[in-house]
Amino acid sequence: MAHLLAREGRGLACSGLVLVDTVYISPARLLGSGVNSNYKIVAPTMPADMPPGTRDEILASLVRANVLCSSWQPPLWDNCKMPSAVLLRAMDSIPQAAPPGSDDTSSGTEEADGNMSKCRLDALRDLDDLGWDETQPGLVRSVVHTPGHHYALFADENISSTTESLKQALRQLEGGNL
Helix, strand or coil: CHHHHHHHCCCCCCCCEEEECCCCCCHHHHCCCCCCCCEEEECCCCCCCCCHHHHHHHHHHHHHHHHHHHHCCCCCCCCCCCCCEEEEEECCCCCCCCCCCCCCCCCCEECCCCCEEEEHHHCCCCCCCCCHHHHCCCCEEEEEEECCCHHHCCCCCCHHHHHHHHHHHHHHHHHCCC
């Protein structure tokens, strides 16, 4: 949207973006190359008491989102001004289901072949900007770390800290000190 506004004008402009734990996984990484190529991407753990129909709908939505994201091409900002962005970044990895016979729900589990399994949204968790500098250098001007994992940022236990982090990100954009 920011690129459309910048390109087509019409009197509107994007003054800045807040990316809420938004990961950019380049096409090369989708194909298994890059720093995390030894990770198998798995679906996130869902509550055991979730109705099967809801679970199926969520998994279908995740598949659709994956298809959309894998074909998305970042915009070229040739003749327009790229807005500043602040990344609101989850501090924790998404818990994974424990291996059979274990009570451990960690951020990844080692497979028999030595590879790690982790949720796709955590594939670049080791990069502070979650992969954006690879494709859009300079887009993410600041990173605000906030407690919780991707799916828990707006959970009751994190909503206050997420709200404060969002306010901090907006103050940075409004102040123009990026």
